[in-house]
Amino acid sequence: MTISSKPVLISEDKKRVDGRKPDEMRPVRIAVGVLKNANGSALVEYGDTKVLAAVYGPREALPKYMTSPTRATLRVRYHMTSFSTSERKSPAPSRREIELSKVIREALEAIVFSSLFPRTGIDVFIEVLQADGGTRTAGLTAASLALADAGIPLKDLAIGVAVGKVNGVLVLDINELEDEYGEADMPVGIAPNLGEIVLFQLNGVLTREEVKIGLDMAFKAAESIYKTAKEALYNKYIKLVEEVKSQ
Amino acid sequence: MSTPTPSLKILVAERQIVRPGDCLAIIEGPAEQRLKHVPDKHIYILGNRVYSDVVGIVSIEDSSISVVPLESTYIPRKDDIVVGVISEFSASAWYVDIKSPYRAVLPASDVIEGFNPAVHSLKNYLDIGDYVLGKIALFDRLRDPVLTVKGKGLGKIVEGFVIDIKPSKVARVIGKKGSMYNLLTSMTKCEIVVGVNGYVWAKCPDDYVLDVLIKAIRLIEAKAHMRGLTEEVKSYLVSKLGVKS
Numbered sequence: 443m444t445i446s447s448k449p450v451l452i453s454e455d456k457k458r459v460d461g462r463k464p465d466e467m468r469p470v471r472i473a474v475g476v477l478k479n480a481n482g483s484a485l486v487e488y489g490d491t492k493v494l495a496a497v498y499g500p501r502e503a504l505p506k507y508m509t510s511p512t513r514a515t516l517r518v519r520y521h522m523t524s525f526s527t528s529e530r531k532s533p534a535p536s537r538r539e540i541e542l543s544k545v546i547r548e549a550l551e552a553i554v555f556s557s558l559f560p561r562t563g564i565d566v567f568i569e570v571l572q573a574d575g576g577t578r579t580a581g582l583t584a585a586s587l588a589l590a591d592a593g594i595p596l597k598d599l600a601i602g603v604a605v606g607k608v609n610g611v612l613v614l615d616i617n618e619l620e621d622e623y624g625e626a627d628m629p630v631g632i633a634p635n636l637g638e639i640v641l642f643q644l645n646g647v648l649t650r651e652e653v654k655i656g657l658d659m660a661f662k663a664a665e666s667i668y669k670t671a672k673e674a675l676y677n678k679y680i681k682l683v684e685e686v687k688s689q
Numbered sequence: 690m691s692t693p694t695p696s697l698k699i700l701v702a703e704r705q706i707v708r709p710g711d712c713l714a715i716i717e718g719p720a721e722q723r724l725k726h727v728p729d730k731h732i733y734i735l736g737n738r739v740y741s742d743v744v745g746i747v748s749i750e751d752s753s754i755s756v757v758p759l760e761s762t763y764i765p766r767k768d769d770i771v772v773g774v775i776s777e778f779s780a781s782a783w784y785v786d787i788k789s790p791y792r793a794v795l796p797a798s799d800v801i802e803g804f805n806p807a808v809h810s811l812k813n814y815l816d817i818g819d820y821v822l823g824k825i826a827l828f829d830r831l832r833d834p835v836l837t838v839k840g841k842g843l844g845k846i847v848e849g850f851v852i853d854i855k856p857s858k859v860a861r862v863i864g865k866k867g868s869m870y871n872l873l874t875s876m877t878k879c880e881i882v883v884g885v886n887g888y889v890w891a892k893c894p895d896d897y898v899l900d901v902l903i904k905a906i907r908l909i910e911a912k913a914h915m916r917g918l919t920e921e922v923k924s925y926l927v928s929k930l931g932v933k934s
Binding site: 481482499500501502511553555558559560561562590591592593594595596597598599633634635636672675676679 | 706708709710711712724726728731733735740742743744758759760761762764790791792830831857914
């Protein structure tokens with residue numbers, strides 16, 4: 443099958459390409475503590491988008507001159523595995539990956555109490571296992587959960603979610619196809635308890651009104667992802683209790 | 690510095706698992722305008738609400754609230770007793786890994802009396818991989834911690850066994866007012882020193898008792914966030930050792 447022209451992104455009965463309603467999230471699955479060697483880790487799935495995050499530290503950071511005498515330095519690497527896309531992606535860090543590492547780092551800096559660990563480094567590795575749109579938002583969610591799992595003091599979790607515009611309709615959590623053929627993509631990072639925005643990007647054109655409505659949609663969605671995230675953090679310890687009990 | 694105690698409306702239960710950003714209590718009274726962080730208690734105050742900053746367990750004592758983290762990193766404090774591993778040495782000092790982001794320095798003059806770098810070779814006293822029991826003599830946020838081995842029982846570890854535990858579980862191995870520590874020492878008849886950085890040194894009468902002690906410590910580590918742990922460890926030790934404390 444070849445797609446020669448633009449696919450129908452919104453059908454007559456307001457259904458999207460994958461059958462979702464405009465304000466419907468893809469199924470979200472979250473697991474915490476999935477890696478043994480990392481201090482903290484999380485696996486986040488938004489539909490077919492799968493992202494793994496691992497946190498190491500706070501640990502001795504080298505070179506020394508890169509460290510700050512007042513706080514821990516966050517070093518974030520967002521990376522797409524070469525098998526994450528349908529066509530092989532070169533594993534070398536691209537312009538896009540360097541940019542996303544930076545915006546995710548800045549989002550995380552807003553929630554980490556980094557002044558507790560001066561002269562150290564906290565390493566965050568975000569590895570995209572499968573890409574289907576919204577990898578930076580899923581990556582941000584995974585990174586903040588991995589930080590929480592590592593026991594690093596945080597103000598709040600950071601939840602990422604994207605709002606897009608396809609065929610003039612605002613849609614939540616856009617997938618790859620909608621991103622490619624849609625008119626706009628607006629990834630938002632939200633600290634739900636504080637009600638703060640920690641990441642905001644916009645690709646495409648939206649009116650003021652649309653940004654407002656889009657943000658409302660994002661905040662609502664972040665709330666539901668947050669619930670799943672909190673459950674995942676809780677489940678790790680419930681599982682631990684059960685394992686011990688069965689011994 | 691302390692949380693305003695008289696008018697705290699607590700929203701969570703004792704020993705409840707909380708996550709970063711969970712609201713723990715509401716302060717009735719004048720609201721705090723700026724974010725106030727209390728790192729020792731793992732809480733922060735914003736507006737008139739008290740939030741947790743880690744994944745941990747709520748501890749309420751005399752209407753003051755704090756969170757005990759389930760995972761943590763060891764940050765040195767002055768006078769902490771720690772167990773470290775020699776990782777490197779220069780002509781005049783050893784560098785000791787104390788399971789912390791900060792590497793401790795053990796000056797040679799502390800170990801060798803009348804130290805002279807031209808005469809003494811550090812390798813002959815402490816080699817890489819040796820365990821030492823030391824005390825944090827100095828630590829401020831600008832410089833690496835300085836270790837000392839001057840003091841009773843401190844110095845190179847030449848006998849016994851070192852057990853590696855998570856730094857966040859150290860408080861549980863010691864217990865409230867040392868209850869767990871006392872239970873372990875009195876029932877196993879082992880000599881035990883708990884390094885606050887997450888190492889336990891133990892010297893036991895025989896290998897069987899050591900094995901039981903290690904398993905008891907692993908039990909404490911795994912069940913650290915559960916109730917009635919002291920009783921459980923006690924019954925475990927009774928079943929294995931057949932002694933009463």
